[in-house]
Amino acid sequence: MRIFLYPFMQRAIIAALLISAALPLVGNIVVLRRLSPVGDALSHGSLFGVALGLCFGVNPVLGAVLATLFSAFLLEFIRGAFPKYSEISTSIIMSLGVGLAAVLSGFVKSRADFDAVLFGSVVAVSDIELVFIFLVSVSIALYIFFNLNELLYMAFDEESAAVSGVNCKRVNFIFTFLLALAVSISAKTVGALLISTLMVIPPACAMQLSKSFKGNIILSVAFGMFFALTGLLVSALFDLKPGGVISVTGVLTLIVIILIRRGRKI
Amino acid sequence: MEREIIKVTNVSFGYDGNDVLKDVSFCAQRGDFLCITGINGAGKTTLLKLLLKTLKPSSGTISIDYTGNKISYVPQKAASFNPAFPATAAEITALGLYPEKNKAKIAGEVKAALKKVNLQGCENKLIGKLSGGQQQRVFIAKALISSPDILLLDEPTTGIDRDSLGDICCLLGDINKNYNITVLMVTHDIASIINHANKVLYFGGDKVSLLSSAQYRNNIFHAGMAADFTAHGDGG
Numbered sequence: 275m276r277i278f279l280y281p282f283m284q285r286a287i288i289a290a291l292l293i294s295a296a297l298p299l300v301g302n303i304v305v306l307r308r309l310s311p312v313g314d315a316l317s318h319g320s321l322f323g324v325a326l327g328l329c330f331g332v333n334p335v336l337g338a339v340l341a342t343l344f345s346a347f348l349l350e351f352i353r354g355a356f357p358k359y360s361e362i363s364t365s366i367i368m369s370l371g372v373g374l375a376a377v378l379s380g381f382v383k384s385r386a387d388f389d390a391v392l393f394g395s396v397v398a399v400s401d402i403e404l405v406f407i408f409l410v411s412v413s414i415a416l417y418i419f420f421n422l423n424e425l426l427y428m429a430f431d432e433e434s435a436a437v438s439g440v441n442c443k444r445v446n447f448i449f450t451f452l453l454a455l456a457v458s459i460s461a462k463t464v465g466a467l468l469i470s471t472l473m474v475i476p477p478a479c480a481m482q483l484s485k486s487f488k489g490n491i492i493l494s495v496a497f498g499m500f501f502a503l504t505g506l507l508v509s510a511l512f513d514l515k516p517g518g519v520i521s522v523t524g525v526l527t528l529i530v531i532i533l534i535r536r537g538r539k540i
Numbered sequence: 541m542e543r544e545i546i547k548v549t550n551v552s553f554g555y556d557g558n559d560v561l562k563d564v565s566f567c568a569q570r571g572d573f574l575c576i577t578g579i580n581g582a583g584k585t586t587l588l589k590l591l592l593k594t595l596k597p598s599s600g601t602i603s604i605d606y607t608g609n610k611i612s613y614v615p616q617k618a619a620s621f622n623p624a625f626p627a628t629a630a631e632i633t634a635l636g637l638y639p640e641k642n643k644a645k646i647a648g649e650v651k652a653a654l655k656k657v658n659l660q661g662c663e664n665k666l667i668g669k670l671s672g673g674q675q676q677r678v679f680i681a682k683a684l685i686s687s688p689d690i691l692l693l694d695e696p697t698t699g700i701d702r703d704s705l706g707d708i709c710c711l712l713g714d715i716n717k718n719y720n721i722t723v724l725m726v727t728h729d730i731a732s733i734i735n736h737a738n739k740v741l742y743f744g745g746d747k748v749s750l751l752s753s754a755q756y757r758n759n760i761f762h763a764g765m766a767a768d769f770t771a772h773g774d775g776g
Contacts, residue, residue, distance in 0.1 A: 306622075306625065306626075423635070423638055423639070423641075424638075426627065426631065426635065427635045427638060429625075430625060430627065430632065430635065431615060431621075433594070433615060434613060434615055434635075435635075435638075436594065437592050437594060437613050438635070438636070438638045439638065439639065440638065480626070481624065481626050484626050485628070485664070485666060486626070486627065486628045486631060486664070486666070487626055487627040487628070487631050488631075489626075490626040
């Protein structure tokens with residue numbers, strides 16, 4: 275347990291807790307609006323920014339932020355061209371992000387840095403990255419807290435929300451922006467390929483157990499933090515990749531919850 | 541005679557150059573219960589969206605007497621509702637009060653609205669755990685909570701079992717009479733609601749006619765049943 279006394283591990287725990295709260299917060303809305311593939315598309319889009327950052331010696335998290343924001347608004351643009359086949363846009367962004375990252379990966383000097391972004395390296399979070407993670411996580415929490423009614427209304431029925439005076443365009447724009455930020459700060463820590471773990475699985479677990487919308491949000495944040503801390507602890511004890519352990523813990527927990535619920539119904 | 545609360549004059553609307561509504565005119569007085577029925581794809585839902593101003597007519601005018609009047613809308617349930625949605629009856633009903641933030645006021649109004657639709661005691665139940673008829677009552681409570689003068693409903697009886705269907709129709713009739721709310725309801729199941737309505741806007745082919753419910757019953761509904769009977773008789 276001495277490992278938890280090291281500053282890098284303490285930074286890792288704080289970063290993991292912040293991200294494991296921020297991702298389920300946006301994940302709840304993403305899941306209820308049936309936009310789960312969008313999170314995946316954006317995380318793949320962030321790979322391009324990370325590769326760009328590593329190639330040109332810019333902080334990869336900054337590269338991920340720019341690439342994810344670009345991907346988010348390109349996604350909306352393509353979605354507008356195929357209004358009845360919106361899933362096409364997510365596939366295109368995924369292909370573009372992975373394609374550009376693959377091209378640039380040939381120019382990345384340190385292969386280990388690139389792998390760290392694919393599968394996460396929460397223990398390598400720097401002080402400046404931790405500050406950025408803190409600012410983004412707090413912004414997301416504040417936005418969700420002060421706009422919960424609008425987000426619930428739009429997740430439930432966007433057409434009725436618009437009729438009742440919710441400015442759906444503005445809410446969508448800000449939410450997409452925060453979603454892109456959440457994805458980009460998580461790319462290096464959780465791993466670009468594993469972001470959906472903390473975005474989709476905690477709300478999915480909460481939906482199995484919660485008794486209200488607000489309860490669903492609180493429960494999903496609790497699940498996210500539980501997965502993150504379990505992942506860090508197990509990975510530290512057995513020298514495994516934290517992002518992978520967090521992901522496996524989340525899926526196993528969801529399966530256990532589903533089995534227990536089915537068992538009770540029989 | 542009550543004054544006109546909704547007046548639609550020569551309204552036309554089309555998608556991608558195809559006319560959906562052409563030269564539609566009608567008016568509704570305060571307290572009317574107006575059923576909108578007719579053939580599929582005739583533009584009934586489009587008409588509701590024009591009244592809600594989510595669509596703009598390509599020509600013609602829609603005037604709604606807004607002096608103190610609010611419009612509430614119950615959309616087609618099947619199109620938007622996910623039964624696994626993790627929200628309680630109270631949380632859904634409270635959405636109708638948007639943008640109200642006062643928690644005590646919201647709690648009181650939610651209780652009163654759910655009582656109006658005979659769902660007292662169901663505040664904390666998940667919407668997905670309620671029956672189809674109860675879910676529809678929650679959506680009606682959400683629409684009623686803002687004390688509207690006009691209530692627009694799009695196929696509120698779709699996907700509801702026969703017993704709940706009668707209850708929902710009686711509930712809408714009571715809401716219309718007891719609270720003097722003008723009701724405009726798109727329905728295919730006109731037989732279930734016609735006794736509560738006083739007017740019918742009938743979309744028949746290329747013509748839209750405003751009839752009293754008695755006129756509709758005598759001229760169209762019974763004629764339709766006779767035609768069905770003849771057709772089935774011929775077949776048998």
